[in-house]
Amino acid sequence: MTDELKPQSDPPAEGAVQERARAAATPASARRSKRQFFRKKKVCRFCADRIDFIDYKNVELLQPFIQERGKIVPRRMSGTCSRHQRWLKIAIKRARNIALLPFASEI
Amino acid sequence: MEERIYDLIFICRPDTPEAEVDKLIALLEQTAAERGGRVEKAEKWGTRKLAYRVRRHREGYYVYLVVHGTRGDMIQEMERRLKVADPVIKYLTVRLDDELKRQRKLAQRRERRAARRTRKPKSAAAAQQAAS
Numbered sequence: 100m101t102d103e104l105k106p107q108s109d110p111p112a113e114g115a116v117q118e119r120a121r122a123a124a125t126p127a128s129a130r131r132s133k134r135q136f137f138r139k140k141k142v143c144r145f146c147a148d149r150i151d152f153i154d155y156k157n158v159e160l161l162q163p164f165i166q167e168r169g170k171i172v173p174r175r176m177s178g179t180c181s182r183h184q185r186w187l188k189i190a191i192k193r194a195r196n197i198a199l200l201p202f203a204s205e206i
Numbered sequence: 207m208e209e210r211i212y213d214l215i216f217i218c219r220p221d222t223p224e225a226e227v228d229k230l231i232a233l234l235e236q237t238a239a240e241r242g243g244r245v246e247k248a249e250k251w252g253t254r255k256l257a258y259r260v261r262r263h264r265e266g267y268y269v270y271l272v273v274h275g276t277r278g279d280m281i282q283e284m285e286r287r288l289k290v291a292d293p294v295i296k297y298l299t300v301r302l303d304d305e306l307k308r309q310r311k312l313a314q315r316r317e318r319r320a321a322r323r324t325r326k327p328k329s330a331a332a333a334q335q336a337a338s
Binding site for chain 1: 213215217256257258260266270296297298300305306308309312313316
């Protein structure tokens with residue numbers, strides 16, 4: 100929509116269509132390399148380490164996945180796959196229950 | 207019935223004497239034995255900082271048990287004992303056998319897949335030989 104607002108010699112709608120066509124014409128690899136400039140593909144840490152079971156007692160393992168205030172780090176930030184995030188969630192909640200991790204830390 | 211595995215963690219007041227903790231562990235072992243289970247492992251983690259305040263305490267003496275058993279009322283009774291025990295400020299029981307089973311299954315599957323990957327090129331070569 101913002102493209103249409105720019106002053107152009109062509110009618111705005113046609114310009115947008117051309118833009119899209121050009122994007123489709125460029126090879127996928129080129130487009131990806133451009134995107135890599137600002138977005139790096141994150142890999143699930145647990146998949147890389149082949150972990151089948153996330154132990155709630157292992158505080159050092161869970162620590163990187165909680166924020167300063169005690170929140171669980173979202174997948175889009177940590178890059179954890181959905182399956183491991185699910186297990187991680189359960190482990191963190193168990194650890195919270197027995198005071199190994201905070202529900203909400205002060206400070 | 208299949209045997210179940212539980213993790214049982216409880217936290218005592220930091221000023222609890224060691225003898226008292228040992229007595230508690232012995233009590234739980236006895237409770238488990240009475241109900242057809244057993245305490246497989248008992249670990250004293252010692253005093254560590256709590257992530258938040260529990261009954262106005264900032265520290266607690268952690269004790270970790272692994273309990274095997276088949277009857278549900280065993281855990282019920284152990285939790286009741288912990289609830290009424292004076293030095294205990296918090297406890298948690300987690301049933302773990304399903305997760306351990308899943309872990310074994312996944313490890314097995316990975317092994318099988320790895321085995322298949324190494325075998326595949328060989329079988330393909332064999333097929334080629336047979337064709338020629």
